[in-house]
Amino acid sequence: MIIVDAVAPRTRIQIEKRELILEAALDVFSRFGFRGATIDRIAETAGMSKPNLLYYFRRKDDIYSALMHRLLDTWLQPLRELDDIGDPMTELRGYIRRKLEMSRDYPRESRLFANEILEGAPRIMPLIAGELKTLVDEKVLVIRGWMKAGKIARTDPHHLIFSIWATTQHYADFDVQVRAVLGPDKGAAGRYEDAARFLEQLFMDGLRPKD
Amino acid sequence: MIIVDAVAPRTRIQIEKRELILEAALDVFSRFGFRGATIDRIAETAGMSKPNLLYYFRRKDDIYSALMHRLLDTWLQPLRELDDIGDPMTELRGYIRRKLEMSRDYPRESRLFANEILEGAPRIMPLIAGELKTLVDEKVLVIRGWMKAGKIARTDPHHLIFSIWATTQHYADFDVQVRAVLGPDKGAAGRYEDAARFLEQLFMDGLRPKD
DNA sequence: GGCAATTTTGACCGAACGGACAAAGGTTAG
DNA sequence: CTAACCTTTGTCCGTTCGGTCAAAATTGCC
Numbered sequence: 220m221i222i223v224d225a226v227a228p229r230t231r232i233q234i235e236k237r238e239l240i241l242e243a244a245l246d247v248f249s250r251f252g253f254r255g256a257t258i259d260r261i262a263e264t265a266g267m268s269k270p271n272l273l274y275y276f277r278r279k280d281d282i283y284s285a286l287m288h289r290l291l292d293t294w295l296q297p298l299r300e301l302d303d304i305g306d307p308m309t310e311l312r313g314y315i316r317r318k319l320e321m322s323r324d325y326p327r328e329s330r331l332f333a334n335e336i337l338e339g340a341p342r343i344m345p346l347i348a349g350e351l352k353t354l355v356d357e358k359v360l361v362i363r364g365w366m367k368a369g370k371i372a373r374t375d376p377h378h379l380i381f382s383i384w385a386t387t388q389h390y391a392d393f394d395v396q397v398r399a400v401l402g403p404d405k406g407a408a409g410r411y412e413d414a415a416r417f418l419e420q421l422f423m424d425g426l427r428p429k430d
Numbered sequence: 431m432i433i434v435d436a437v438a439p440r441t442r443i444q445i446e447k448r449e450l451i452l453e454a455a456l457d458v459f460s461r462f463g464f465r466g467a468t469i470d471r472i473a474e475t476a477g478m479s480k481p482n483l484l485y486y487f488r489r490k491d492d493i494y495s496a497l498m499h500r501l502l503d504t505w506l507q508p509l510r511e512l513d514d515i516g517d518p519m520t521e522l523r524g525y526i527r528r529k530l531e532m533s534r535d536y537p538r539e540s541r542l543f544a545n546e547i548l549e550g551a552p553r554i555m556p557l558i559a560g561e562l563k564t565l566v567d568e569k570v571l572v573i574r575g576w577m578k579a580g581k582i583a584r585t586d587p588h589h590l591i592f593s594i595w596a597t598t599q600h601y602a603d604f605d606v607q608v609r610a611v612l613g614p615d616k617g618a619a620g621r622y623e624d625a626a627r628f629l630e631q632l633f634m635d636g637l638r639p640k641d
Numbered sequence: 642g643g644c645a646a647t648t649t650t651g652a653c654c655g656a657a658c659g660g661a662c663a664a665a666g667g668t669t670a671g
Numbered sequence: 672c673t674a675a676c677c678t679t680t681g682t683c684c685g686t687t688c689g690g691t692c693a694a695a696a697t698t699g700c701c
Contacts, residue, residue, distance in 0.1 A: 230668095232677080232678070233677090236678090250549070250550070251549070252463050252465065252466070252545075253466075254462070254465050254466040255464075255465035255466070255549075257658065257659085258658080258659065259658080259659095267679080268679070268680060268681085269659090269680095270661085270662090270680060271679050273659090273660070273661090274677095274678070274679075275678095277660090279659070279660090330548055333544075333548060333603070334545075334548060336604050336607050337545055337548070337603055337604075338461070338462070338463070338466075339461070340606045340607065340610075344606075347607055347610045348610045351607075351610070351611065352610055352611050355611050374628060374631060375624055375628045377611065377612060377624075378624055378625055378629070381600055381601075381604075381611075381625075382597050382600075382628070384600070384604075385596040385599075385600035385604070388596075389592055389595070390592075392547070392548055393544075393547050393548075393595075393596070395550050396547050396551065396558055396562075397592060399551075399555070399558045399559045400563050400566050400588065400592075413586055413588075414589055414592075417585060417589035417590070418593070420585060420636065421585075421632065421633075422632075424583075424635045424636045425631065425632040425635045425636055441647070441648095441699090443647080443648070443698085444647090444648095447648090468687080469688075469689065470687090470688075470689095478649085479649070479650060480689090480690090481649075481690090481691085481692090482648075482649050482650070484689090484690070484691085485648070485649075488690090489689085490688095490689065490690090
C-alpha cells in the first residue's frame, strides 16, 4: 500500500502531533461524518488551535485520507489472517470471532468506514476496488478449495463473507439500536458474548458439511 | 403513531408539493446525510426555489422528521407481517425474503435509516426505544414460542432478528462495496438472487430443529 | 370579474466553515 | 550565544448555508 502524506513527518513534535490529530479526527469524523465534522472541532478535541492543526494537515481531506488509509489496513487484518493451512471450520470460527472483537474494540473505526461506504465511498473507491477486492478474491479461492475438499458445506463464498461482515459490524454500526432494543439490562460485555454465541452457532450450522 | 406536521396540508397544491419535496428530500438526504444535504439541493431536485420549499416545510429538520416518520412505518412492515399463526420455518423464510426485497426496492430508505442510526439516532431515538422496541419484543415472544414448541432450533431471538436485519440491509447500505467486490459481471438481479439463495440456506440451516 | 387567500420569487442577513497569512514564540545545532 | 528552522497563534477573507421578508404572481371562490 502506498501512503502519500502531504507533509512527511520529520521531527519528534510532528510525529506526536500528527498522531494526536488523527486520534481526535477519528473521534469527530466517526461521530459526525465527513461533512458534519469541522476542523475547529477536531482541533479542539486534539487540544490545539485550528491554524496549528492546519500546519500539520493542510486540508480537511488530508486528515480524512490519512485516517482512511490507516484504518483500512487494520480493518482487513482479520481477513488476512484467514489461513489456508488450518482446519477450515476452526479458521472460519476464528475469523468470525476476530471480526466481532474488532466491532467491540474499534467501534469508531467501524462507523467511520460504514459512513464512507454509505456515502458511496467517494474517497476510497480505488482502495475498495483494488486492495480489498484482491484480498477477498484470494480468500474466496481458499474457501472454495475447502468446499471442493468437502471440509465445509457448499455455498457462495462471496455472500458468506458479506454475511460475516454484515452481522459482526452491525454491533458497532447499529450499536444505538441494538442497545435500545435489548433494553438497559444487558451490559456491553453480555451483549457481545450473546452475539458471539449466536453467530458462531449460526455460521457453524450453515457451514458444517452435509452428506 | 403520531405524526406532527408543521403545516397541516389543506389544499391540493400543498398535498402535491409536500409529496414532491419529500421524494426529493429522500434522494438528497440518503445520498449526503442530514448535514451534507442542503435545502438548496433538495429544492433544486424538487424543481422549486428554496423560499418556496420553505413555505411548505419551515425548517430543514421538519422535512427530515416527516421523512423519518413515514419511513419507519414502511420499514417495519415486513416484521409486522411475521405471523404467529403460520408455519414457523415458512414465516421466517418469508420475513427474510421480504426484508431482502425491501433492500433491493428501497435502497434509499435503507441508507437514510442506516445513516440516522450510525449518527446515534439523535432525531428518532424515541421511535427506536418505543415503537420499534415494542414490536421487536412482541415478535421475540412469538419466536420464543416456536422454539419452546420445538418448531425451530433454540437460539437467541433478539440476535436472530439483528442478524436478519444486518445481512439483508447490507445489500442496500454497502451496495457500493458489494458491487466492487463482486466485479462488474454480476447485474443487480443476479446479485440479489444469489444473496436470497445464500441467506435462505444459512438461516434455514441454523433454524432447523435439532434432536 | 373581482376579491381574498394561497403560492412563488428575488433580495437579503447572520452564522458557520474551510482556509490563508504574517508575525510572534520556541527549539535546536554549531 | 546565535542563527536557522520549526511551531503556534490572532486575524482575516470568501463562500456556503439555513432561514427571513416583503412584494409579486397565481389560484380559487362568489
